Amino acid sequence: MSIVKVLLVDDQELMRRGLRKMLEVEDGIEVVGDAADGEEALMLAAAHHPDVALVDARMPAMNGVELISRLSVRHPGVAAIVLSTFDEDDYIFGALRGGAVGYLLKDCTPEELIDAVRRAGRGETVLASPVAARLIAEIRRTPAAPSVLRDGDRVSAREAEVARLIAVGASNREIAARLLLTEGTVKNHVSSLLRKYGLRDRTRLALHLQDIPRP
Template structure:
């Protein structure tokens, strides 16, 4: 199995060097490039061909949110993970809405970071616990009962029921119990909705319903 190729994007050279030393000792992970901001990252991404980009949120010239939005459109095969000290809503929701595969805080452990890189390379969404808690709390405050959203007409009535519960932060087991269906049926509905709406995962589905 080939190594996960990682691009480091951070305006602090010390941080990039530390991340490189941390990741280079991990089997199955290869650091293929570095960039000090989003502009520099876009200039090298085609050459180094990363599987995962570790991106700081706040950088000069082009910040992490704008970079991730550009990567999603121009290099969709690259899974971008924000690695930042900032946990403000604008960064979290902006990055996820832009297509980020994850959002980690820089106080995460080395093991958490390595696991997140491997998960993101497999197409999974990764969120640090504080970010996940913030996301769920925010979604539960949103009025998701009946507001229209782009693509709503593509979904069946049952899919809309499931979608609104996903947006409220409910897990598959909770959705199944409330709607008197099996967890497998919930998973099928979620997969169908993601396909119809062109979304990657249930996090993006929740963001679509709440207008984030």
């Protein structure tokens, strides 16, 4: 089993200690550091190369949105998840635009948090249900990206199957099991679909390709 290395970033020491105790007892998860502010987090990310960063939205000096934007530039391999009390649009959309792969609320269950860490470590997006609903509503309010293939590209039958399963909310692991593929192969198909359709994330792919025909 591969180890998911986690960096904790929260200005409250009690919160950091609680998260560390919760995660350290889980197989396949290792907490490689915890930081009380953004600058310390950037230094620890450079030193320990975490796979996942759990980031509080509100912190002094450098808030979570700014930290995630900097992490995306300096350490693009780190999958950042916001863990916050607040579900305000500025934090949600700012964090996702900055490169976060997830946004969870602090009233989530321990099981939901642990599952989110594992999924983020596999390259998946993780959103709390209220956050996902608001994100989808915002996407539907904005002009849709054209779901037209670029010149010379076409969607294969396998990519169409992957897209249909994404549309109903299946994870990479679930798609792999359903289609008898490895998770790495599924991830490659998802990346290919995003490139071909000029889309930025799985949510937009699900919305625009629900009824993609087989070639």
